[in-house]
Amino acid sequence: MLRVHNLSAGYGSLHVLRRLSLHVKPGEIVTIIGANGAGKSTLLRTITGLLRASSGEVLFKGEDIQRIPPEQVVFRGCSLVPEGRQVFAAMPVRENLLLGAYVQHKRGKRDEVAHDLDRVFGLFPVLRQREHQLAGTLSGGEQQMLAIGRALMARPTLIMLDEPSMGLAPLIVKDIFHIIAKIRDEGCTVLLVEQNARSALKIANRGYVLETGRIILEGDAGDLLANREIQRAYLGKDLDGENK
């Protein structure tokens, strides 16, 4: 569904991604884990076209989406839930969701919007309670749910999430990951970028490990979870290791 091939990108003279390749198959959750500054957010911004790659290609359903403007990428069915949520703070929850449905409006599927709204409210009942509240006044977890809901309103076939667990309490993180799994089960493919490696790997089918702009490891999520190197570097499990 998504194939990234030899992608390089960065800001000015700073190269963040170096000839990076990966792929996502329909119906999977693929997770990309890595430390701060490894280039995770840059990767997602480049895939959506918010940032232009210096070389390489991004094929979504066989089409090179590097060539089209970022808003068109959304029309093709690839939505990003950005890092730090970025909801429209001064607008009510409902308006946030309706803006997410912009694509559906333009596709001429106006009548499906109400149904989609119900579906999002079904996934996140708390949003229905907060329907007319300003998004900026929601808690961090609720904002994250709103951001995911907003992206779903565009009826994406691939949803990409940038660190949905950031700054959230463990209990809420658990909720969010639960819902991400549910979204996949409903048929939407998921690309999940996370620092919270354990939670991410637990719900994912496959995983990539990103370090300084390169994929250094890839494989089945279960295998990665069990990998000692990963445990040392990303799961903090140095507990019984060589240090003693």
Added chain:
Amino acid sequence: MRTGRHFHILILLAAVVAVQLLTLVAGKGFYLTQFTMTAYYSLIIIGLCLLMGYAGQISLGHAGFFAIGGYTSAVLTTVDLSAYKGSALTGILIKLSLLTGRQDLYGGQMLSFHPWAACVVAVILTVIIAYAIGVPVLKLKGHYLAMATLGFGTIIYSVVLGTQKFGAADGISSVPAFPLLPGLVVSGAPGLRVQNFYIAWGLVACGMLLLLNLIDSRVGRALRSIHGAEDAANAMGVDTARYKLNTFVLSAVFAAVAGVFLTHFNGGIGPSEASIMKSVRYVAIVAVGGMASLWGTLIMSAALNFLSLRGYFGSFDDAVFGGVLVLIMLFSPEGILQFDARTMVKKLFQRA
């Protein structure tokens, strides 16, 4: 580095001499008048270059400081205190030779301040005003800073335009010559044209030397660091607020000194010198010269001011500066000397 700096100043002086000789040979001695005025405008502009290009702070009100200098000097040297001749204060001022007698237009005796005294007062006044304005203004950034300085400039303009003492729309005329030293007089008298040309450009050379020295000193590095990354500069122990303020004041003094000299050279000053369009023009030239390039700015200032003063732009004078400003900022924000046609063309093609 140091030798390079002195070498460049020497080239500047050589160019100045060459211009004078060329006008002499070509029999266009009257060109020197515009060249002299150009020099004084350049003085403001290099001061502004320090503020904008090195300390990274915009000022859309520098014509205001020029006007403060010019008007202070004009008022003090044309005021007639002969009616107070008997008073004790006037007596003291005469003793200190701060006041001088001279004849007015109609042959009557008048008593007014010596240009040197006026110049010193003008500079002190400018420093005071620049500090007073600078403390609050420089806390602002971006649009707010631009608008606040623009507002300051507008206030000065509407004050000189609306005050009878400053001659309102007519400005102040019959400002006397400024005897700098025995034998050196700032004056527009045709016989003193060559001398004044050298005085003006000598002043610019001194200004350049001072600023070039400054840029390569501890203070200069601190200023450039503010421009590069203000909070990092602060973390390195640079008192950013104080340095910005001092630079603002210094550049204001450059403008005021230029105002004093040009007023004596022209024999008067009018409100248009304080107008916003003038301030914008100074900013334009700094931008065209490449913000952080004193030499680029000076070259552009010499060229554009001279052409403008000779009237080559005709009634499109302001439009030329507006157009230049837009074009430079669109295509070569690092200044015209950095313009790179090849990358530009490439960019245009990428868009298409």
Added chain:
Amino acid sequence: MFLELFFQYLVAGLTYGTIYAIVGIGFNIIYNTTGIINFAQGEFVMLGGMTAVSLYAFLPLPLAILGAVIITMAVGGLIEMVFIRWLVKPSVLRMIIITIGISILVREAGLVLWGEGVRSLPYFTGNEISALSFGGVRVSPQVLWSLGVCAIVVVLLNLFFKFTMLGREMRACAANRDAATLCGIPTRNMITLSFVLSAGIGALAGCVVSPITQTQYAIGSGLAIKGFTVAILGGLGNSMAAVAAGFILGILESFSIWVMPTAYKDAISISLLLAMLFLRPSGLFGNREAFKLKDF
């Protein structure tokens, strides 16, 4: 007598207040979508007034005004597309200088097209000497026109932003451009639209007040400063507050003539601007929380 004079000044203040308010709103619309302060905002008012005067020579008044508004909107859109659209993350300094340059160019173009002459449209209804009397206070009908148009503009703008999909998309673009892009909204078009919109209401204001205040090629920069003062006074980005701030500034200026020389009128409003910038840059009506949840 005193009371009568008081009301005359008040009415004059309200008239100027409307135009300041509308220029302030124009600033806000563009600022909200782009983060740019458009220093050429006052030029839209000039363009609107002058174009309407020219069109009035061969068109009936309502059509002349309509034409002027449409032409100015086109100019606004064109300015955005030519000068702004293709810049990639320009610095604030660069944007300030570019919009100042644009304002100079537009003004000089105005000078070439229309000369230095002062012009004005006729009164929409009645004429200079016809006036409505409210308990002894004489009010020119044009003042009511300008107040009315200002009110309609504000109401329509609010309805547009609140209840139309397009208005909502523009607000989204203003609130968070990246997030709006991720919703599929073509944000660049929204920015062009913001220039068109703000040019349009500027032009309309220029037409409506032209019979009273008259129009000349050079009025733009003065208006820009006043409009900016109003925008700051109300809190940058807050259009409703700009209206209130516009009336405050207009009335303040108007009464300042009572006690000070007319030439200092501008100095008054600018001193107010400086004071605001130094003491309360979030505006009279803005509070900190609202500053964070910034909106129209």
Added chain:
Amino acid sequence: MIVPDIMPLLEVNNIGKRFGGLQAVKDVSFSVQRGTIKAVIGPNGAGKTTLFNLVSGFLPSDTGTITFRDTAIHGKEPHQIAGLGLSRTFQHIRLFSHMTALENVMVGRHVKGRAGFLAGMLGLPGTRREDQAHRDRALEVMDLLGIAAFADTDATSLSYGQQRVVELARALATEPAMLLLDEPAAGLNMRETADMAKLIMKIRDRGITVLIVEHDMSLVMNISDEIVVLSYGEKIADDMPLAVQQNPHVIRVYLGEDDA
């Protein structure tokens, strides 16, 4: 008389900071002993960078006190704190553009110089000598960190890793008693990270106390003498590396819900 060596170099007491509805740092207290490396760790959003900004004066604290070299520094401006001998680097590199690497490091010498505007403009021999001395000192620091070769290169055109070291050199040039490092290994690859660890220990061995915020556990565990762990703005541990690694609370915070 208190023996000065027993007094910690930096003492943070009940410091707190709130942004709107978010309590970013809450009642955090810790101290750093002279000549040690102390690390602050915690998940994203735990308040580490906020804590750093509070200590270096970039943010005013709501509550609490900070004492450095027996001087209260809360409420002081960043440049004043830098003048007292506390220098910092930034998570996102902030080198001065349009200046060479050497000039960047020389800005670090700012606090040690005196020449003002007038002296700078006149460029008198005394001023020039002072300037030359700072130039030499800056070069020495660059040499120590192995970047003297790039002295005349425009700083922002260096590679990312080199820029990190220039930033470190700039902070060191202030001759600080204490160095605050905000994620010095962010964006570095494994080899560069290992080099950075060596550099930091080299700095410590020269008697400079280090407080470091870092994500890279391998770096932190290897070089730190003590570690403070933050979670949701609160301190949940403050101990030696091994004890921190075995602290169940820390493990839970880092791994999320460990119900496996």
